[in-house]
Amino acid sequence: MCGHVGNRGAYIVLEGIDGAGTTTHSRLLAKNLERLGYCTCLFEEPSKGDVGIVIRKILSQGPFDQRLLSLLFAADRLMLRNSIEECLDRGCIAISDRSWVSSLAYQSYDGFPGSASPEWVYVVNRYAMRPDILIFLDVDPVIAYCRLGKRRGSRELPERLQALRGLARRYEYVLELVKGIIPLVVRVKGSINGRERPVESVSRDILTVVLAALRYWEYNET
Ligand SMILES: Nc1ncnc2c1ncn2[C@@H]1O[C@H](COP(=O)(O)OP(=O)(O)O)[C@@H](O)[C@H]1O
Numbered sequence: 001m002c003g004h005v006g007n008r009g010a011y012i013v014l015e016g017i018d019g020a021g022t023t024t025h026s027r028l029l030a031k032n033l034e035r036l037g038y039c040t041c042l043f044e045e046p047s048k049g050d051v052g053i054v055i056r057k058i059l060s061q062g063p064f065d066q067r068l069l070s071l072l073f074a075a076d077r078l079m080l081r082n083s084i085e086e087c088l089d090r091g092c093i094a095i096s097d098r099s100w101v102s103s104l105a106y107q108s109y110d111g112f113p114g115s116a117s118p119e120w121v122y123v124v125n126r127y128a129m130r131p132d133i134l135i136f137l138d139v140d141p142v143i144a145y146c147r148l149g150k151r152r153g154s155r156e157l158p159e160r161l162q163a164l165r166g167l168a169r170r171y172e173y174v175l176e177l178v179k180g181i182i183p184l185v186v187r188v189k190g191s192i193n194g195r196e197r198p199v200e201s202v203s204r205d206i207l208t209v210v211l212a213a214l215r216y217w218e219y220n221e222t
Pocket residue numbers: 016017018019020021022023024025147151190196197198199200202
């Protein structure tokens with residue numbers, strides 16, 4: 001997996017359990033960086049392309065074999081790769097709502113049918129882009145569960161909370177695994193002591209981390 005640091009732009013990925021705020025904060029990060037004069041491109045996984053559409057349909061229909069999903073997700077992100085590289089070649093910052101790190105966590109969670117080993121998922125994603133910065137939004141599963149309920153306007157099933165807890169544990173394991181692969185892995189608190197944290201505080205923390213890394217890399221390139 002290849003990284004792109006310095007004057008070729010940077011690839012930043014936001015990760016977390018469902019409801020952690022990856023969508024909200026990838027958009028806010030792009031907006032904040034643009035305001036500071038950086039050029040950005042936003043990506044999301046699953047994508048809005050043909051394979052991404054198939055994945056979303058499968059996800060909406062209930063439990064599905066995770067090994068098959070791993071392959072679909074890997075194909076979807078390989079199709080995104082050219083667009084991400086083009087963005088980086090222009091010296092822009094590519095920001096992605098999720099990456100293969102989601103696959104390591106979700107598709108290896110044994111609460112879903114046909115779960116795969118993280119090692120196999122990693123191999124399947126051999127040609128996926130390696131993020132330069134991984135921001136993990138650390139949100140209490142209960143808070144995420146309540147957010148998901150609000151989003152749908154109804155209470156989520158109790159099994160959903162159990163899955164969120166299981167996925168949070170998978171992420172802990174996966175973050176340890178990727179520490180040696182991704183140059184910068186940062187945990188940002190999306191909730192504190194089981195309480196909501198204002199969106200603005202979280203996005204300020206994310207921006208601070210990203211700017212520090214970009215400036216460090218820019219400085220060390222020249
Ligand atoms: N501190 C926070 N950070 C991000 N989202 C928050 C926060 N507090 C409340 N929210 C709400 O939680 C929801 C997060 O949704 P979203 O960004 O789609 O999460 P994800 O993409 O990780 O599932 C949004 O409706 C947002 O308004």
